[in-house]
Amino acid sequence: MNRLAHHQGILKFFTTLGSTLYFSKPVMKHLVHIVDAMVTKGFSGTLTDLHHGSFHPNHRTTLSHFFTKSPWDEEALLRKLQQWMLHRVERNAKRENQPIFVSIDDTICQKTKPSSQATNAIQGCDWHYSHTEKKSIWGHSLVWLMVHTATQAFPFAFRLYDKAAGKSKGELAIEMLSSLDVSRPVYVLMDSWYPSQSLVKACLKKGFHVIAMLKTNRILYPNGIAIQAKQLARSIELDDTHLVTVGEDHYRVYRYEGTLNGLDHAAVLLVWKADQPMTSEHLHCVLSTDQELSDEDILRYYAQRWSIECFFRQAKDQLKLDGYRVRHHRAVKRYWILVQLAYVYSLFESNSDFSDGLDLLRKRKGHSLVEFIYSAAKQNIPIDTIKKQLHVA
Known part of the structure; x- marks a missing residue:
């Protein structure tokens, strides 16, 4: 060497x-x-x-x-790496007396679309819609699962999203979650594209709680009446909310507890930044299957999801993931x-x-x-x- x-x-x-x-x-x-x-x-x-x-x-x-x-055997190498990461995360969580966080998200490794004459195109590429670029991009779409504490985050597992294979991104996430075996409390964090009934149920079945962003058209049932979250938000006055501080950010929060489609009991926070008007354009909805958490803890825990975005950027910029x-x-x-x-x-x-x-x-x-x-x-x-x-x- x-x-x-x-x-x-x-x-x-x-x-x-x-x-x-x-x-x-x-x-x-x-x-x-x-x-x-x-x-x-x-x-x-x-x-x-x-x-x-x-x-x-x-x-x-x-x-x-x-x-x-x-x-x-690359899978054997990955298993060794995963064992080490889980041990490190569990040890850190125990020392800090904090839960373990698991973040799920996907990213596109963009490639150049080959000409029809190309004989050796990169295998597995397809057109995938990029939410950041607001258009379809040619390349590989990877679903990633990160395990982390409040202080350190590790890229634990990934799956290639292959449309031809017939598995959804949610199903790939469930596959990766099945290999997680930890003794600490776990909160699975995801943005509004992921919290399907099947994925949330798979998390709860493993004893994991979910904190996820919801789309504002999600149906809630205040007083047993079905209504979209954004419609409910229109009836909420400033006095119905309270101020929550997370880090240096301040939010106006209204808390709903009750039924959602597929969930008998959950908390949903209707959230606006304190310096923005309380309109549906500025509304964010955050689900927590753990109703024991305070509003501040729900938002503070969800903020940990930023670590997976940092990983995507660092892995592409510095290690050329794509x-x-x-x-x-x-x-x-x-x-x-x-x-x-x-x-x-x-x-x-x-x-x-x-x-x-x-x-x-x-x-x-x-x-x-x-x-x-x-x-x-x-x-x-x-x-x-x-x-x-x-x-x-």
């Missing part, structure tokens, strides 16, 4: 996961180099970057083979798992924040390169040999 000191740190992380006992040395060498390249500044997602950014001693084609045809050029379905999935691994490794090294961890790793790599060159010079290793090993020949 070119005897670069910072590679030992990555190898130590794999040892912590227990994967060094499971995978062969050649597989471990590839994994260490790939994670090294992904956390390198300027990484674009290409195999060339994976090769050059980690000073991989083998030819670049071996990386293509590793992603596409090599028989190593930058891959590999085309085979399994190769793409392996790439995503390794981005997930690189993200968690950055958290592991900083013990807190992804950005701090990434900065630390990049500085460590710079020091490692200087030390490598200095050590090689002291041993009178020819400069051309050093250049070749560092891919600058």
